[in-house]
Amino acid sequence: MKFQPKASHFIDGAYVEDTAGAPIDVVYPATGEVIARLHSATPEIVERALLSAKAAQKAWAAMTGTERGRILRRAADIMRERNHELSVIETHDTGKPIQETTVADATSGADALEYFGGLAGSLTGEHIPLAGGDFVYTVREALGVCVGIGAWNYPTQIACWKGAPALACGNTMIFKPSETTPLAALQVAEILVEAGAPNGVYNVVQGYGEVGAALVTDPRVAKVSLTGSVPTGRKVYAAAAVGMKHVTMELGGKSPLIVFDDADLENAVSGAILGNFYASGQVCSNGTRVFVQKRIKAAFLKRLSERLSLAKIGDPMDPEVSFGPMVSARQMEIVKGYVARGIAEGARLVCGGGRLDRPGFYLQPTVFADVTDGMTIAREEIFGPVMAVLDFATEAEVMERANSTEFGLAAGVFTRDLTRAHRVVKAFEAGTCYINTYNLAPVEAPFGGSKMSGVGRENSKLAINHYSELKTVYVSMNDVQAPY
Numbered sequence: 311m312k313f314q315p316k317a318s319h320f321i322d323g324a325y326v327e328d329t330a331g332a333p334i335d336v337v338y339p340a341t342g343e344v345i346a347r348l349h350s351a352t353p354e355i356v357e358r359a360l361l362s363a364k365a366a367q368k369a370w371a372a373m374t375g376t377e378r379g380r381i382l383r384r385a386a387d388i389m390r391e392r393n394h395e396l397s398v399i400e401t402h403d404t405g406k407p408i409q410e411t412t413v414a415d416a417t418s419g420a421d422a423l424e425y426f427g428g429l430a431g432s433l434t435g436e437h438i439p440l441a442g443g444d445f446v447y448t449v450r451e452a453l454g455v456c457v458g459i460g461a462w463n464y465p466t467q468i469a470c471w472k473g474a475p476a477l478a479c480g481n482t483m484i485f486k487p488s489e490t491t492p493l494a495a496l497q498v499a500e501i502l503v504e505a506g507a508p509n510g511v512y513n514v515v516q517g518y519g520e521v522g523a524a525l526v527t528d529p530r531v532a533k534v535s536l537t538g539s540v541p542t543g544r545k546v547y548a549a550a551a552v553g554m555k556h557v558t559m560e561l562g563g564k565s566p567l568i569v570f571d572d573a574d575l576e577n578a579v580s581g582a583i584l585g586n587f588y589a590s591g592q593v594c595s596n597g598t599r600v601f602v603q604k605r606i607k608a609a610f611l612k613r614l615s616e617r618l619s620l621a622k623i624g625d626p627m628d629p630e631v632s633f634g635p636m637v638s639a640r641q642m643e644i645v646k647g648y649v650a651r652g653i654a655e656g657a658r659l660v661c662g663g664g665r666l667d668r669p670g671f672y673l674q675p676t677v678f679a680d681v682t683d684g685m686t687i688a689r690e691e692i693f694g695p696v697m698a699v700l701d702f703a704t705e706a707e708v709m710e711r712a713n714s715t716e717f718g719l720a721a722g723v724f725t726r727d728l729t730r731a732h733r734v735v736k737a738f739e740a741g742t743c744y745i746n747t748y749n750l751a752p753v754e755a756p757f758g759g760s761k762m763s764g765v766g767r768e769n770s771k772l773a774i775n776h777y778s779e780l781k782t783v784y785v786s787m788n789d790v791q792a793p794y
């Protein structure tokens with residue numbers, strides 16, 4: 311098979327196989343063809359990964375941050391050199407167009423490795439002076455073995471966004487990719503070893519939910535970082551709480567994107583396209599509830615339809631193609647179900663709505679207008695190329711409606727009135743906000759959600775706090791005063 315890796319798992323610096331594990335077929339979403347067959351980790355494989363990660367951790371943490379950082383930065387360089395090869399794998403794993411994967415996946419992973427590699431040498435505690443010459447100093451320490459669990463929409467990026475800060479702080483990692491897209495993380499593990507990471511520092515085990523659950527509940531694991539849906543997040547967070555483990559939860563969303571009538575229309579349409587149709591709409595932070603002020607609604611919908619007609623849908627390996635298939639037949643069926651609900655509940659289908667008559671899991675970019683807040687397509691995360699356009703009249707009204715959701719991942723506003731933009735952003739109940747753009751996630755900026763969309767942040771200096779803890783050391787410079 312065309313993309314068959316050497317083996318399913320990567321443990322202790324080498325590929326490892328155990329065909330006793332349940333099969334995982336990797337399907338190329340553009341054709342439905344099986345391109346690799348892997349196996350879910352057996353309990354023996356999980357145990358090997360845990361033993362290896364545990365054994366490697368102390369020595370890895372004992373290296374200087376500068377030494378660890380050098381390895382991460384070398385890995386970043388290798389990823390950039392191999393960007394094309396890695397992008398081809400990402401496209402076959404996910405179905406995302408090569409035009410997208412070339413600029414958004416291995417490159418984003420390399421950014422994380424480079425950024426956290428750069429920070430690794432400067433991780434410190436602090437000195438706190440106290441009365442009488444006493445003082446406290448704090449020591450920043452690694453947590454131990456960290457588990458990363460990935461979703462299927464950004465397999466390379468997620469493997470690096472979790473691995474890079476974990477390793478920079480002196481932790482080791484066991485990463486379990488989504489069973490839908492298991493290929494990319496193996497490349498990340500190989501590259502880290504090539505860059506000089508000692509065996510056992512970054513391991514990959516494949517598997518379904520139960521493999522993730524076995525890792526989360528193991529007492530040797532100090533931290534769990536999940537990217538996935540809210541229902542999975544609830545389970546993983548609860549299981550981690552039993553062992554009082556650290557967690558990062560990057561979960562789903564139903565984010566609002568508000569377009570005021572003074573907005574630059576062309577930019578607002580571009581933002582709405584980026585926030586709904588990139589990766590065929592399979593992006594956690596997508597602004598899928600697009601609130602458009604009534605006066606410009608007709609113009610917005612007209613221009614949006616014109617622009618969507620320019621999308622080039624087709625073979626994701628064609629560099630001209632800008633819109634590819636959904637990741638799986640299952641996800642396509644889920645999204646088709648939402649389209650049918652939208653129609654049944656009275657939303658107006660402006661464009662799209664159908665499956666393309668070709669092999670693979672292709673749905674048209676779909677826009678609904680006249681959507682109201684109670685409709686299913688305005689309340690639930692669809693995770694596909696379906697935009698819901700809702701009308702609004704006033705700022706006060708739209709803010710109330712925008713925040714009226716259990717989710718709080720992202721939110722955006724388009725307006726030329728910057729005073730209003732900052733007022734709106736202050737009122738948003740969301741972790742990641744945008745003014746006059748959408749869905750950018752540079753490594754220097756914290757990324758993550760509020761409310762049901764998550765706990766903690768990825769990227770930026772803040773991620774260091776989520777992968778390390780401080781030891782407090784009180785130093786007395788005086789005699790000890792005891793009462794008797």
Ligand SMILES: NC(=O)c1ccc[n+]([C@@H]2O[C@H](COP(=O)([O-])OP(=O)(O)OC[C@H]3O[C@@H](n4cnc5c(N)ncnc54)[C@H](O)[C@@H]3O)[C@@H](O)[C@H]2O)c1
Nearest residue numbers: 460461462487488518519522523538539542560561562594
């Ligand atoms: N906030 C973010 O950064 C972000 C990024 C990408 C995707 N997502 C979200 O991910 C979802 C789509 O991805 P998905 O369908 O792969 O999500 P999912 O929740 O079905 O699965 C996510 C991962 O969790 C594993 N898993 C399932 N049950 C588990 C359990 N009991 N214990 C441990 N692990 C378990 C799966 O095998 C998979 O690797 C969407 O809701 C999307 O919004 C969020």
Ligand SMILES: C[N+](C)(C)CCCC=O
Nearest residue numbers: 463593594595749750751
């Ligand atoms: C970089 N993006 C496009 C904001 C995606 C982050 C991960 C969400 O699915």
